[in-house]
Amino acid sequence: MKILLFGAATTLALAMLLSLYRVLQGPTAFDRLTGLGLIGTKTVVLLIVLGFLTGRVDIFVDITLSYTLISVIGSLILAKYFEQKEREDL
Amino acid sequence: MRLFADVLLILGLLFILAGVLGVLRLPDFYTRLHAMGKCDTLGVTFVLLALAIYAGASLVTVKVLLISLVISLANPVATHALGRAAMKSGLAPWFDPKPKSGEVRKEN
Numbered sequence: 261m262k263i264l265l266f267g268a269a270t271t272l273a274l275a276m277l278l279s280l281y282r283v284l285q286g287p288t289a290f291d292r293l294t295g296l297g298l299i300g301t302k303t304v305v306l307l308i309v310l311g312f313l314t315g316r317v318d319i320f321v322d323i324t325l326s327y328t329l330i331s332v333i334g335s336l337i338l339a340k341y342f343e344q345k346e347r348e349d350l
Numbered sequence: 351m352r353l354f355a356d357v358l359l360i361l362g363l364l365f366i367l368a369g370v371l372g373v374l375r376l377p378d379f380y381t382r383l384h385a386m387g388k389c390d391t392l393g394v395t396f397v398l399l400a401l402a403i404y405a406g407a408s409l410v411t412v413k414v415l416l417i418s419l420v421i422s423l424a425n426p427v428a429t430h431a432l433g434r435a436a437m438k439s440g441l442a443p444w445f446d447p448k449p450k451s452g453e454v455r456k457e458n
Binding site: 261264268271272275278279281282288290291293294295297298301302304305308309312317318321322324325328329332335336339340342343 | 352356359360363366367369370373374379382383386390391394397398401404405409410413414416417420421424425427428429431432434435436438439441
């Protein structure tokens with residue numbers, strides 16, 4: 261189980277690194293927001309996996325719960341903000 | 351039960367990698383949003399279910415299932431809000447510049 265969780269953490273870190281390319285390179289602002297959303301949800305999973313690896317899941321789960329709410333609400337607010345902007349600076 | 355959790359974890363990681371691959375490779379914002387919205391939600395939910403099975407019966411399990419529920423409800427909402435914002439701000443969808451013969455291309 262330890263090896264499987266370590267592999268899962270490595271895969272998640274690799275996936276976050278790959279979606280960082282879309283954040284840096286995306287042609288429009290919405291592409292960057294897509295990459296940010298991907299990184300946010302992967303961070304949630306990575307935090308719980310790290311909690312299992314270090315043996316302190318009970319603390320890490322609380323941090324993850326609050327991070328989930330912050331990430332999702334931030335993504336929604338950014339989408340609303342870019343909805344109100346006009347088309348000139350896409 | 352352990353084997354079931356292992357299979358669930360690996361399946362979820364495969365879904366997450368497929369979503370990232372789609373976001374990297376697809377040609378247009380809307381297609382990328384399609385890859386992100388479905389693959390990411392399903393993959394994260396699978397991995398969190400596997401981790402909840404690993405945790406055994408405790409308070410951690412309840413919290414991990416709660417996080418899984420929040421993500422599986424809120425991630426589609428965020429995806430829909432992003433697509434709606436892009437459509438309202440005038441981002442045009444992508445069309446194949448060279449469609450295959452026999453295919454009717456809809457002009458707008």
